[in-house]
Amino acid sequence: MGYYEKVYSRVDYRVWLITVPLLALLLLPAALNVKLGIDFTGGTEIQIVTERTVSASQFESAFEQCGATDMGANVQNIEGRTTAILKTRAEISKECADKALSSIGFTQEDLAKVIPTTFRPELGQTLIAQGSRVFIMAGILMMIVIFVAFRSIIPSIAVIQAAVFDVIIGLGALSLMGFEMSLAGFAALLMLIGYSVDTDIVLTSNVLKDRGKPLAEQVNRAFTTGITMTCTAIAAMTAVLIVSTFVQIETIHQIALVLVAGLSADLMTTWLVNVAILDWYLKRTPVHSGKSRFNFRIFRS
Numbered sequence: 001m002g003y004y005e006k007v008y009s010r011v012d013y014r015v016w017l018i019t020v021p022l023l024a025l026l027l028l029p030a031a032l033n034v035k036l037g038i039d040f041t042g043g044t045e046i047q048i049v050t051e052r053t054v055s056a057s058q059f060e061s062a063f064e065q066c067g068a069t070d071m072g073a074n075v076q077n078i079e080g081r082t083t084a085i086l087k088t089r090a091e092i093s094k095e096c097a098d099k100a101l102s103s104i105g106f107t108q109e110d111l112a113k114v115i116p117t118t119f120r121p122e123l124g125q126t127l128i129a130q131g132s133r134v135f136i137m138a139g140i141l142m143m144i145v146i147f148v149a150f151r152s153i154i155p156s157i158a159v160i161q162a163a164v165f166d167v168i169i170g171l172g173a174l175s176l177m178g179f180e181m182s183l184a185g186f187a188a189l190l191m192l193i194g195y196s197v198d199t200d201i202v203l204t205s206n207v208l209k210d211r212g213k214p215l216a217e218q219v220n221r222a223f224t225t226g227i228t229m230t231c232t233a234i235a236a237m238t239a240v241l242i243v244s245t246f247v248q249i250e251t252i253h254q255i256a257l258v259l260v261a262g263l264s265a266d267l268m269t270t271w272l273v274n275v276a277i278l279d280w281y282l283k284r285t286p287v288h289s290g291k292s293r294f295n296f297r298i299f300r301s
Contacts, residue, residue, distance in 0.1 A: 002220035003227075003271070013276035020273045024165045027172025034175040037182040040128055042121030043089040044068075046097055049113045050082050054104060059086055062104045066096040074248055085250070091118055131186055138190065142197060149201070155208060158277040159200040162269040166196045169269070170262030184251040188258035195233060195259070196266050199226040200274055207278050215282055219275055226270065234263045 038045065048059075056073035063071060068088040075084045098111045106114075142163070147156045167189055171179075179185075206222035207215065237259045244253035 002216060003223040004216040004219040004275070007272075008216075008275075008279070013279045016272040016276040017280070020165065020268050021161075023268075024168045024172075027169055027176075029172075030175040031168045031172035034171055035178070035180045036124070036128075037180045037185075038087055038089060038119050038124075039183045040124040040181070041089060042091075042119050042124050043087060044092040045117045045119070046084075046086040046092065047115045047117075048082070048084040048086065048101070048110075050084075050106065050110045052082060052105065052110070053077050054082050054084070056084075058104055059084060062100040063088065063092065063097075065103070066090065066092045066100050068092060074250060076248055092116055127183070134190070138193060142193070146197070146201075150204060150208060152208070154281045155204050155278065158274045158281075159197060159204055161277075162200045162266065162274050163193045163196040165269040165273070166192055166262045166265045169265035170258065173265075174257065174261050179257070182251075182254055184254045185258050188255040189262070191255070192259055192262035192266075195230075195263060196269070199230055199266060199270050202226045202229070203270060203274055204278065207282070211282070215279060219278075223271065227267075230263055230266055230270075234260055237263070 054075070056075045059073045059075065060068070060071050063086065068086075068090045071086060071088040073084060073086050075082065094114070094116055097114055097116050098106075101111060101114060139160075143156065143160055146159050147153070150156055150159075170192065171189070202225055203219070203222040207218045210218070237256045240252060241256035241260060244250075244256060
């Protein structure tokens with residue numbers, strides 16, 4: 001008994017057409033209100049390298065005199081050497097940063113290694129506007145390519161919904177856990193769309209290329225390939241996530257976190273919702289005799 005028989009012989013396909021989109025709808029407010037990092041909102045990032053041992057709480061207390069708000073400190077103490085990256089939504093000058101660090105015993109030699117970088121709110125607004133345009137353009141191009149490939153509106157919608165729901169569910173779940181979006185996270189969302197469309201195309205092309213065969217056989221064949229692709233990607237990104245957590249590489253950590261969350265959602269949107277949509281579509285669309293309308297395909301098996 002394959003995947004299709006195990007799942008759809010026990011649960012009506014219409015259940016999945018309701019439950020997963022309902023989950024996405026519930027998580028939509030959280031996804032739309034995800035916390036944005038200083039890349040988008042503006043603020044200051046301060047890089048510090050010193051031979052003295054200093055904790056994150058000491059850094060945060062020292063910078064309170066500079067009006068630092070909502071500060072996050074990423075501190076590594078390795079073999080008596082401290083490397084820290086401090087982020088705050090306040091704008092902090094080099095002079096104020098030097099004064100704050102002097103209060104916890106930093107010398108002039110230490111202060112020479114302090115590098116504050118200011119992110120203007122105007123730049124953040126520009127990045128948000130440009131990022132929104134990139135997402136819209138990517139969505140439009142994706143819809144065009146998919147429709148040209150399958151030349152049928154329902155299967156095309158099935159592929160597109162999976163990508164949209166992956167982003168909503170993954171980002172919404174992360175938002176509820178206090179996730180803060182940076183440029184790295186935004187790039188990971190674009191990567192997630194590519195991963196999602198990939199598995200959905202494998203499923204849809206397998207199901208539509210030979211309408212004469214049973215749906216269960218087509219889905220089971222696609223499932224073997226698709227689930228291997230997704231689980232391999234999740235396993236790889238989980239390993240990257242664990243390593244980046246220990247070595248505190250924030251950019252890599254955020255990319256891996258977004259992809260793990262989004263690809264986990266893709267298991268539902270592809271193998272529950274997309275299969276259910278194709279099941280509904282094929283039951284209501286007669287098999288055409290003669291030359292298949294899908295004779296020309298961009299995606300061939």
